Each structure stands twice: as structure tokens, then as C-alpha cells.
Amino acid sequence: xxxxxxxxxxxxxxxxxxxxxxxxxxxxxxxxxxxxxxxxxxxxxxxxxxxxxxxxxxxx
Numbered sequence: 001x002x003x004x005x006x007x008x009x010x011x012x013x014x015x016x017x018x019x020x021x022x023x024x025x026x027x028x029x030x031x032x033x034x035x036x037x038x039x040x041x042x043x044x045x046x047x048x049x050x051x052x053x054x055x056x057x058x059x060x
Contacts, residue, residue, distance in 0.1 A: 023045070027044035028040065
């Protein structure tokens with residue numbers, strides 16, 4: 001049963017990490033001269049937040 005729980009959590013985590021990777025890629029593509037990496041990270045966080053956040057999974 002624990003294997004199923006780990007598998008389920010990995011599925012959720014993998015999906016969210018994919019969203020974060022895509023948000024970072026968008027921010028890097030949108031990088032403008034004069035901006036710093038902090039701006040890029042903030043932009044990635046906004047894009048990630050716009051994709052919706054998965055349900056919180058409580059520890060078992």
C-alpha cells in the first residue's frame with residue numbers, strides 16, 4: 001500500500017515540477033536587457049501560480 005502512496009505522490013510532484021520547469025523556461029525566453037535574475041524568478045513564480053497548484057498532500 002505504501003508503494004501506491006509513493007507512486008501517487010510522485011505523480012503529483014512530477015506534474016508540479018513540470019509546470020515549474022515550463023514557467024522558468026517562459027521567464028528565460030522573456031528575459032529582457034536590464035532585468036536581473038530576481039525579476040526572472042518572480043516572473044516564473046507568477047506563471048507557475050497561474051497554472052494552478054495541486055491539492056496539498058498531507059503526510060501519512
